[in-house]
Amino acid sequence: MREKSRDKGRLEDILKSIGYVRQYAENVTFEQFVNDTMRYFAIMKNVEIIGEAANMLTRNFRQTHTELPWRQIVSMRNVLVHGYANISDIQLWQTVTEDLPPLEHVIRSYIDETDWNEWAKGENNYSEIDNAVYKKSIETASNLKEMGLTNEQIAGNHGSGHFDSLIYKPSLFGVDGFVFMLDPVSGEPQINVTPENIGDPI
Numbered sequence: 001m002r003e004k005s006r007d008k009g010r011l012e013d014i015l016k017s018i019g020y021v022r023q024y025a026e027n028v029t030f031e032q033f034v035n036d037t038m039r040y041f042a043i044m045k046n047v048e049i050i051g052e053a054a055n056m057l058t059r060n061f062r063q064t065h066t067e068l069p070w071r072q073i074v075s076m077r078n079v080l081v082h083g084y085a086n087i088s089d090i091q092l093w094q095t096v097t098e099d100l101p102p103l104e105h106v107i108r109s110y111i112d113e114t115d116w117n118e119w120a121k122g123e124n125n126y127s128e129i130d131n132a133v134y135k136k137s138i139e140t141a142s143n144l145k146e147m148g149l150t151n152e153q154i155a156g157n158h159g160s161g162h163f164d165s166l167i168y169k170p171s172l173f174g175v176d177g178f179v180f181m182l183d184p185v186s187g188e189p190q191i192n193v194t195p196e197n198i199g200d201p202i
Helices: 004-025 030-035 037-055 059-064 070-082 089-113 128-146 151-155
Strands: none
Touching: 004 037, 004 059, 004 089, 030 037, 030 089, 037 070, 037 089
């Protein structure tokens, strides 16, 4: 989950992996890098971890720390995980030799210069992704009502509605009437709404 209180730890994970990459690539030529399979994949894995840690930073942190190209950092991770056959040796080597040193400098400055106690203040009692799912649930229920569905059809508490795979639990995350979760296959938000709680706000 993306929580402000975890942002510092994500940055520390990035630094740790940069340190590993620097260690593995020290005094190594491009030819040695390409021909040493164990070294190659150790470096690739740590570049992947850097992108994953960047992806797990809160949106708030990335939007208020714009010195770094977060999208490109995360994109490299996605390429390595999902499209590894398309990554070129030269591109990965350039990331190691050209991109990581300045990245390390900026990440270290973020860690040293941020008041982390102040940063974590006011954090919601549910995660950023839960908040996004909640907003999506409101939008989905509203759209279904506009299509003419009744509250009972939307709720589906007894296996007859659009969200009948979910169980209603009151006051989850402090909001009565919704169960928030992500579909394990599609990753899309799903909700359940009780007829008595859907009410006028929807």
